[in-house]
Amino acid sequence: MKPSRVSAYFILHAKSYMRSRSALFFQIAFPVILILLFGAIFSGSSYSPSTLIVQNESPSAISWEVVDAINSSGLFKVQVIGANQNISDYINSHSIQAALLIPSNFTTNYAYGYGLLILKGHTNPTVASADYQTINGILTQLNFKASNASEKLILSSQVALGNSGKTINFYVPGLIGFTVLSTMFNMVYTVPNYRRERLFRQLSFSGLTKSEWITANMLFSFLMLVLSDIVLVAIGIFVFGASLTLNIETILASALIIFGGLVFFTSVGILAGLVSDNEETVSVVGNLVMFPMMFLSGVFFPLNFAPAYLVTISKFLPLTYFINSLISVLDYGNISAVTLQIVWLLLGSAILFAVAVKLFSWKQK
Amino acid sequence: MTETVISVSNLVKSYSDLKAVDDISFSINKGEVFSLLGPNGAGKTTTVEILEGVRNRTSGDVRVLGQDPERSKSLIYKLGILPQDFSFIYNSTPKEALNFYKRTLRASTDLDEILTMVDLSDKGSTPFQKMSGGQKQKLGLALSMVNDPEILFLDEPTSGLDPRARRNIWNVIKTLKAKGKSILLTTHYLEEAELLADRVAIMNKGEIIDSGTPMEIIERHHEDDRLIIRGDGEVSALLTTGGYKFEREGAYIKINMKNIKDATQIINYLYERKAKFEDFTLKRESLEDVFVRMVGEIEEDEAE
Structure with a gap:
């Protein structure tokens, strides 16, 4: 491998890349758009209470006390509808996720010891379930108050040392993972395209070898990743107030993880691109590899709440370890906890790179 | 060397x-x-x-x-x-x-x-x-x-x-x-x-x-050279009288020759008889003519 040839191709590729609007969009603009969107949605700076439709068929002091308690919790904005309306029809005609019914026998039953409220759900069971949990919490408080009992067990949340607990802290490493994963997709398209256009043959006439081509590509991708990831971190910190652990050690460890991930996913991209010269086929192969990783490795949401079988699947996806390592380093400043993962990542990358170079041929078939 | x-x-x-x-x-x-x-x-x-x-x-x-x-x-x-x-x-x-x-x-x-x-x-x-x-x-x-x-x-x-x-x-x-x-x-x-x-x-x-x-x-592969004369029926009649074989395609008279020197003899023959022809061209076979025939012959042989 000749460094002069690697640098010559690096320069050629860089100049060509800078003229490609789509490449620049996906490398820089797209991750920026994603972090701005996710940051805005999950920044948690203010809470907007959702509207809760309530139908009170049993008007009384106690029933209105329940409605007031829900309304004054700040979690819901209560909107009362008339008792003469059919609540099910109202839910359907207004596309409402859930509505609370205070049935006509509520006041009588409450006097006998149990007042039953009914939450009618519609299309989205997750929203209905969240509403149920929240309303249940409010009612529990009312029950305590009614029975003059005191709360002996109280759960409070507190920020752990070195971590602000902000959601944006999770998204910064996740989106860095996304930028690294996208290098794989670049390669999935580049390899068959270059082969179809016979560009590898043309490049071979310049004396450039396949390993020099791959190396120059990876070095350029690394440079672009560093640039785009610096932008992501800067937006995370300065726009959304992310509190990341940034010092020489964590920055170097993150760079090492990103480089390992880049080598790994670029090699996967080369291998996937070897499957066929047909653009549609490689697109299918690329998406088959990329999408499960994108959604099951914790790029866009943590897997803590996912079903057990999905968590098991995620353990077989290399991006999971990549993102977990980055979270550990950037969010917690804990390098030692993931040292072994980083070593495995680098080792796996080296092996996969060797396999990709071996199988990737520039000769005409 | x-x-x-x-x-x-x-x-x-x-x-x-x-x-x-x-x-x-x-x-x-x-x-x-x-x-x-x-x-x-x-x-x-x-x-x-x-x-x-x-x-x-x-x-x-x-x-x-x-x-x-x-x-x-x-x-x-x-x-x-x-x-x-x-x-x-x-x-x-x-x-x-x-x-x-x-x-x-x-x-x-x-x-x-x-x-x-x-x-x-x-x-x-x-x-x-x-x-x-x-x-x-x-x-x-x-x-x-x-x-x-x-x-x-x-x-x-x-x-x-x-x-x-x-x-x-x-x-x-x-x-x-x-x-x-x-x-x-x-x-x-x-x-x-x-x-x-x-x-x-x-x-x-x-x-x-x-x-x-x-x-x-x-x-090695060329066939006859060809003299092409643009002339009327009188030219055709004179060539027939002189015993020359030719084909007529519209205003053109095409005469195949084994030797390109025969062209001088034919043109002199027509001049001596004051034949009215507008111009003439001498066409040697090109590499393309030979190539088409060579490749074509092989394909015809195989078809047979």
């Missing part, structure tokens, strides 16, 4: 049952323009790609500047290659492409001179995707010259170009020839081979069916 720069002996390239190149042998001397001619699928490009080291051979021996192109890694520094269907990285400009080749091939050529030579000096900063077909082809030719190569492989260099662009490339090839470069030229245009090549080999279905100078091939 002539120096052989390329030698091919009993070269075979097979793809399962198909023999793309079937036991061919030829050699190219230093400073010579050698042209491989043949219809589509004749095996020209496969042969050239084996010589370039891009494709592996099935059997036979190939030497380029004394080296086996399949194994030699240093040979590429001495070769200039313009492949068929030349393409380059879409967003790169000619200047960037030439600079890249100059650096990788460790060349010291003046790139502006090359751009001027191929008539691309005003397109040096135009991205490849925005160039016309002719300009792209010229860039391919320019890239093949960056390392001042000893041998150039030019595979269909003027394919699909307009007459002006084609002539421009012919001039470049003539300049390279004048500089003593050895050139292997494959082309569909027989006129191009006749004009540029010192020797040609005609390939068909993987085999070389004849080789030699264009003139030697024409001499």
Whole structure:
């Protein structure tokens, strides 16, 4: 491998890349758009209470006390509808996720010891379930108050040392993972395209070898990743107030993880691109590899709440370890906890790179 | 003594049952323009790609500047290659492409001179995707010259170009020839081979069916030369009286001749009898006429 040839191709590729609007969009603009969107949605700076439709068929002091308690919790904005309306029809005609019914026998039953409220759900069971949990919490408080009992067990949340607990802290490493994963997709398209256009043959006439081509590509991708990831971190910190652990050690460890991930996913991209010269086929192969990783490795949401079988699947996806390592380093400043993962990542990358170079041929078939 | 720069002996390239190149042998001397001619699928490009080291051979021996192109890694520094269907990285400009080749091939050529030579000096900063077909082809030719190569492989260099662009490339090839470069030229245009090549080999279905100078091939395979006279019925009547066999096509009278000197005799005969004819032309068979007949005859024989 000749460094002069690697640098010559690096320069050629860089100049060509800078003229490609789509490449620049996906490398820089797209991750920026994603972090701005996710940051805005999950920044948690203010809470907007959702509207809760309530139908009170049993008007009384106690029933209105329940409605007031829900309304004054700040979690819901209560909107009362008339008792003469059919609540099910109202839910359907207004596309409402859930509505609370205070049935006509509520006041009588409450006097006998149990007042039953009914939450009618519609299309989205997750929203209905969240509403149920929240309303249940409010009612529990009312029950305590009614029975003059005191709360002996109280759960409070507190920020752990070195971590602000902000959601944006999770998204910064996740989106860095996304930028690294996208290098794989670049390669999935580049390899068959270059082969179809016979560009590898043309490049071979310049004396450039396949390993020099791959190396120059990876070095350029690394440079672009560093640039785009610096932008992501800067937006995370300065726009959304992310509190990341940034010092020489964590920055170097993150760079090492990103480089390992880049080598790994670029090699996967080369291998996937070897499957066929047909653009549609490689697109299918690329998406088959990329999408499960994108959604099951914790790029866009943590897997803590996912079903057990999905968590098991995620353990077989290399991006999971990549993102977990980055979270550990950037969010917690804990390098030692993931040292072994980083070593495995680098080792796996080296092996996969060797396999990709071996199988990737520039000769005409 | 002539120096052989390329030698091919009993070269075979097979793809399962198909023999793309079937036991061919030829050699190219230093400073010579050698042209491989043949219809589509004749095996020209496969042969050239084996010589370039891009494709592996099935059997036979190939030497380029004394080296086996399949194994030699240093040979590429001495070769200039313009492949068929030349393409380059879409967003790169000619200047960037030439600079890249100059650096990788460790060349010291003046790139502006090359751009001027191929008539691309005003397109040096135009991205490849925005160039016309002719300009792209010229860039391919320019890239093949960056390392001042000893041998150039030019595979269909003027394919699909307009007459002006084609002539421009012919001039470049003539300049390279004048500089003593050895050139292997494959082309569909027989006129191009006749004009540029010192020797040609005609390939068909993987085999070389004849080789030699264009003139030697024409001499070996040509049929009658032809005298074409534009004249009226009186000319026809005089020729009949004189015992000459001819065909009439509209205003033209076509007379086949075994010997081109017979033309003088026929024209004198008509002048002496004051025949009124407007003009006449003498047509010798071209390489293309001979080629079409040779390839056509083989296909007809096989059809039978």
